Amino acid sequence: MKELQDRILKDGQxxxxxxxxxxxxxxxxxxxxxxxxxxxxxxxxxxxxxxTKVVTIESSGxxxxxxxxxxxxxxLVILKKQPSKTLHNDLYQTQVTSFTTxxxxxxxxxxDVISEDDNILxxxxxxxxxxxxxGAIRLLRMAHATVAGIGILIEKSFQPGRRKINEQGYEVYxxxxxxxxxxxxxxxxxxx
Amino acid sequence: MKELQDRILKDGQxxxxxxxxxxxxxxxxxxxxxxxxxxxxxxxxxxxxxxTKVVTIESSGxxxxxxxxxxxxxxLVILKKQPSKTLHNDLYQTQVTSFTTxxxxxxxxxxDVISEDDNILxxxxxxxxxxxxxGAIRLLRMAHATVAGIGILIEKSFQPGRRKINEQGYEVYxxxxxxxxxxxxxxxxxxx
Numbered sequence: 001m002k003e004l005q006d007r008i009l010k011d012g013q014x015x016x017x018x019x020x021x022x023x024x025x026x027x028x029x030x031x032x033x034x035x036x037x038x039x040x041x042x043x044x045x046x047x048x049x050x051x052t053k054v055v056t057i058e059s060s061g062x063x064x065x066x067x068x069x070x071x072x073x074x075x076l077v078i079l080k081k082q083p084s085k086t087l088h089n090d091l092y093q094t095q096v097t098s099f100t101t102x103x104x105x106x107x108x109x110x111x112d113v114i115s116e117d118d119n120i121l122x123x124x125x126x127x128x129x130x131x132x133x134x135g136a137i138r139l140l141r142m143a144h145a146t147v148a149g150i151g152i153l154i155e156k157s158f159q160p161g162r163r164k165i166n167e168q169g170y171e172v173y174x175x176x177x178x179x180x181x182x183x184x185x186x187x188x189x190x191x192x
Numbered sequence: 193m194k195e196l197q198d199r200i201l202k203d204g205q206x207x208x209x210x211x212x213x214x215x216x217x218x219x220x221x222x223x224x225x226x227x228x229x230x231x232x233x234x235x236x237x238x239x240x241x242x243x244t245k246v247v248t249i250e251s252s253g254x255x256x257x258x259x260x261x262x263x264x265x266x267x268l269v270i271l272k273k274q275p276s277k278t279l280h281n282d283l284y285q286t287q288v289t290s291f292t293t294x295x296x297x298x299x300x301x302x303x304d305v306i307s308e309d310d311n312i313l314x315x316x317x318x319x320x321x322x323x324x325x326x327g328a329i330r331l332l333r334m335a336h337a338t339v340a341g342i343g344i345l346i347e348k349s350f351q352p353g354r355r356k357i358n359e360q361g362y363e364v365y366x367x368x369x370x371x372x373x374x375x376x377x378x379x380x381x382x383x384x
Contacts, residue, residue, distance in 0.1 A: 029269050029305040032262035059251035059270070063258050070224035077221050078251070113221040 231259025
C-alpha cells in the first residue's frame, strides 16, 4: 500500500536496524484518515472470504482493525493482554513470549464472543517474529473458530514471522513489507 | 443517547450495584456501527469548540475516540499506561490510582504529539471516580494544551467523577448517565 509506505518514509523513525517507531501516525498519535484507507484495503482484499469477525490484539491494532470491521460490517473482538494467568472458566488463555523483549503475557478471549461458526480476519500493526499472531491463532483454535487470513500493517520481512505463519497454513497479507532498514533508508518488498 | 442506553439494557451485565460489564459491545467485542454513531454524536456536540485533537486512554476508549476523530477530521492521541515511572525526557507522565482497584499506573504522553496550540476533546468509555480523566487533564496541562471538553460513553452518576471534573472547570458530556443499577434494573438520568 503506497500510502502507508510513503507515510513510513515520511514519519517513521528507525533505531538501529530493527526498531521502527510509528508513534506519529499509528501507535501513539493515530491518523484516522490513514486508518480508514487501511480498513478499506483489508476489507477489499478479504471481501470474498466470508469473514464474520475481525480480531485484533490490544492496543495498537485496535484502530486499523476497527476501521476494517466497520467497512466489512462485522464485529471487532479485542484480545486482551494480562500480566499473568488467571483462574477463570469463562476465558480461553495462552501465554505469548516476545522474542524481542523476552517478556511474557497471557492473551485472553472470553468464551462467549467467538464460536466455531466464526470465520476470522486477524489484524495487527506489526509482524516480526510472529509470536503474537501465533498466540492469537492458538486462542482462536481453542474456540474452534476458522482463521481465514491475517492482515498486517507493517511486516519486518527480515524476521521469520511471515514464514512461520505461512507454514501453519495461513495467508499473511501485509500492507508494507520492510526488507531492510537503518537510520538512512527503508527498503520495501513491493508485493503484498 | 438512546441507542447506547438501549444497548446497555440489552447487553450490559450488572454485578452488584457498582460493576457494569459491557464486554459484548464496547470493551472486548466492539460494535463498529455503534462506535460510528457515538463518534458522530461527540463530533456534533463539540462541533463549535475548535477541537484540534481527540485524546483517549488505552485501551477501551480507542474505538469510540477514533470514530469521533474520524468524524471531526483531526488526529487521535492515545495516552499510554505503564506499570511504573520510567526515566524518559521525551515523555510527560503522571501517576493515576484507581479508587476501585487501588492499583496505580503511570499515564504517559510524548512531548512531540501535543502542544500549547492544541484544543483537546478527551474521550473515555467510563467515568466513575474521575481519577483517569483527572490524570489525563493533568498530563494535557503539562503539555500546556487546552482541554475543551470531556466526552464519556457511560457515566456512573452515583460516583463523584463528574462533579470533580466540573469543579475543575471542565464540561462533561456523557452519552449514558446511570443513576442506579442492580441485577434487575438500570435507571438513567435523561439529560447529558
